[in-house]
Amino acid sequence: xxxxxxxxxxxxxxxxxxxxxxxxxxxxxxxxxxxxxxxxxxxxxxxxxxxxxxxxxxxxxxxxxxxxxxxxxxxxxxxxxxxxxxxxxxxxxxxxxxxxxxxxxxxxxxxxxxxxxxxxxxxxxxxxxxxxxxxxxxxxxxxxxxxxxxxxxxxxxxxxxxxxxxxxxxxxxxxxxxxxxxxxxxxxxxxxxxxxxxxxxxxxxxxxxxxxxxxxxxxxxxxxxxxxxxxxxxxxxxxxxxxxxxxxxxxxxxxxxxxxxxxxxxxxxxxxxxxxxxxxxxxxxxxxxxxxxxxxxxxxxxxxxxxxxxxxxxxxxxxxxxxxxxxxxxxxxxxxxxxxxxxxxxxxxxxxxxxxxxxxxxxxxxxxxxxxxxxxxxxxxxxxxxxxxxxxxxxxxxxxxxxxxxxxxxxxxxxxxxxxxxxxxxxxxxxxxxxxxxxxxxxxxxxxxxxxxxxxxxxxxxxxxxxxxxxxxxxxxxxxxxxxxx
Amino acid sequence: xxxxxxxxxxxxxxxxxxxxxxxxxxxxxxxxxxxxxxxxxxxxxxxxxxxxxxxxxxxxxxxxxxxxxxxxxxxxxxxxxxxxxxxxxxxxxxx
Numbered sequence: 001x002x003x004x005x006x007x008x009x010x011x012x013x014x015x016x017x018x019x020x021x022x023x024x025x026x027x028x029x030x031x032x033x034x035x036x037x038x039x040x041x042x043x044x045x046x047x048x049x050x051x052x053x054x055x056x057x058x059x060x061x062x063x064x065x066x067x068x069x070x071x072x073x074x075x076x077x078x079x080x081x082x083x084x085x086x087x088x089x090x091x092x093x094x095x096x097x098x099x100x101x102x103x104x105x106x107x108x109x110x111x112x113x114x115x116x117x118x119x120x121x122x123x124x125x126x127x128x129x130x131x132x133x134x135x136x137x138x139x140x141x142x143x144x145x146x147x148x149x150x151x152x153x154x155x156x157x158x159x160x161x162x163x164x165x166x167x168x169x170x171x172x173x174x175x176x177x178x179x180x181x182x183x184x185x186x187x188x189x190x191x192x193x194x195x196x197x198x199x200x201x202x203x204x205x206x207x208x209x210x211x212x213x214x215x216x217x218x219x220x221x222x223x224x225x226x227x228x229x230x231x232x233x234x235x236x237x238x239x240x241x242x243x244x245x246x247x248x249x250x251x252x253x254x255x256x257x258x259x260x261x262x263x264x265x266x267x268x269x270x271x272x273x274x275x276x277x278x279x280x281x282x283x284x285x286x287x288x289x290x291x292x293x294x295x296x297x298x299x300x301x302x303x304x305x306x307x308x309x310x311x312x313x314x315x316x317x318x319x320x321x322x323x324x325x326x327x328x329x330x331x332x333x334x335x336x337x338x339x340x341x342x343x344x345x346x347x348x349x350x351x352x353x354x355x356x357x358x359x360x361x362x363x364x365x366x367x368x369x370x371x372x373x374x375x376x377x378x379x380x381x382x383x384x385x386x387x388x389x390x391x392x393x394x395x396x397x398x399x400x401x402x403x404x405x406x407x408x409x410x411x412x413x414x415x416x417x418x419x420x421x422x423x424x425x426x427x428x429x430x431x432x433x434x435x436x437x438x439x440x441x442x443x444x445x446x447x448x449x450x451x452x453x454x455x456x457x458x459x460x461x462x463x464x465x466x467x468x469x470x471x472x473x474x475x476x477x478x479x480x481x482x483x484x485x486x
Numbered sequence: 487x488x489x490x491x492x493x494x495x496x497x498x499x500x501x502x503x504x505x506x507x508x509x510x511x512x513x514x515x516x517x518x519x520x521x522x523x524x525x526x527x528x529x530x531x532x533x534x535x536x537x538x539x540x541x542x543x544x545x546x547x548x549x550x551x552x553x554x555x556x557x558x559x560x561x562x563x564x565x566x567x568x569x570x571x572x573x574x575x576x577x578x579x580x581x
Contacts, residue, residue, distance in 0.1 A: 102561045238547040329565035348504040363501045379537030435541035
């Protein structure tokens with residue numbers, strides 16, 4: 001067992017008890033990164049100098065027996081669409097290749113206040129648009145379980161680095177499944193908190209009514225610890241809810257007796273592979289054996305989520321990405337004839353194909369003549385989806401579904417046909433539509449030994465129930481103990 | 487094809503993007519497929535359903551109007567692709 005193998009909570013304790021120094025921990029993780037990341041490609045930028053400086057500062061404090069915070073000295077990774085002061089934040093796009101934020105996102109401030117050390121910034125689909133991290137301008141990230149396969153996306157780098165022990169935890173962002181789907185593909189725990197629970201100040205916007213920041217961790221306990229730190233109201237984000245500070249670790253209780261798991265029977269056949277279905281059925285059986293009640297429910301509108309998503313998310317993206325015009329920051333084309341040409345050339349050269357596709361679709365659904373048919377209708381269907389979930393949670397504590405219909409696929413397997421790629425998000429998108437919290441936890445392996453994820457969804461701001469069920473599942477199964485053989 | 491080549495040209499201009507002939511064809515095809523997929527929503531009965539405006543029941547979020555420190559001009563200009571005399575420089579707008 002090497003230091004890098006430990007969980008976030010384990011390493012934090014070892015540092016605090018002075019069993020190890022922070023420098024030893026950093027050495028261990030950076031050595032791991034140097035050995036593996038040339039192959040895996042999880043990181044875009046490493047922040048080694050800053051990390052060692054902070055390690056030294058924290059160690060001095062610790063040696064004087066001063067408080068170094070909950071994560072004192074623990075190295076973590078950050079998705080490259082979350083602003084880090086004086087550290088390049090590229091969104092994996094040529095557009096922001098040289099963008100260096102002058103401020104920290106609120107989540108970064110909160111993690112640093114608690115003593116976290118940032119190892120580097122992780123690879124992703126360009127502007128978080130994709131389900132495989134293949135649309136990154138910089139490189140492909142590989143799945144640690146099989147390097148011929150994708151890690152999922154868009155937060156592929158953040159999932160890979162936790163899965164391969166190249167960070168104790170990481171942050172990602174989830175607009176339609178971008179935390180849960182890669183967590184499922186890479187066999188780690190990925191949490192998408194309730195919309196409004198975590199501040200998005202400093203998160204580069206994709207679709208503002210859907211985006212949410214959340215953690216990747218090696219187990220459920222670490223997920224609760226991370227959420228404790230990043231959750232809470234922020235005056236810099238007016239879409240942040242006014243929630244009271246909660247200690248989520250107190251919901252890590254190994255007992256679901258008498259509690260109700262909802263099984264959406266009519267929504268379980270959306271292209272689900274046999275292995276995923278089998279793992280799902282076994283997971284439901286596990287909950288039943290542990291004394292939970294299983295309740296069949298009907299989600300009539302959930303299957304329309306994906307079409308709804310591709311209207312609303314692209315509409316929001318097309319306006320959010322209007323700011324990239326080559327004027328104030330970001331890429332500016334070298335040759336242009338006038339101002340309009342500067343805008344057009346900068347955007348054409350700065351954005352990749354998937355981003356352009358979504359801007360075009362968003363422009364289409366918002367353009368004159370189509371607004372009512374697409375955008376307004378999508379917002380109406382969204383209301384139906386929200387109400388349907390609300391109704392389901394009257395009789396269920398959580399809803400369980402597969403995180404993704406299949407396991408990690410091969411490179412280029414789905415990048416030819418956009419719709420095929422979009423279908424990977426069929427089980428994660430409804431959650432964003434309704435602003436709900438959901439977690440993906442390891443729940444099995446397919447015939448190729450690729451990880452399978454189980455998604456647990458709760459009502460808004462009921463992360464307590466998610467942690468209770470996820471923790472119970474983890475404590476009574478062995479899937480979490482498996483590590484990629486790399 | 488639910489989206490035509492002319493549509494793609496029109497949208498590209500609105501979005502300030504440029505495509506080669508080959509790209510135009512590809513985007514016409516891709517957008518048509520996605521729009522066809524989105525058309526499944528026409529099957530849903532949405533009569534008298536209120537469109538979602540915001541997911542949380544948040545009221546107007548206001549704060550006191552207090553003057554406070556912001557970033558310096560120098561910091562703000564750090565990421566500008568072209569600058570001159572403490573300003574962002576752009577091509578001539580008026581002839």
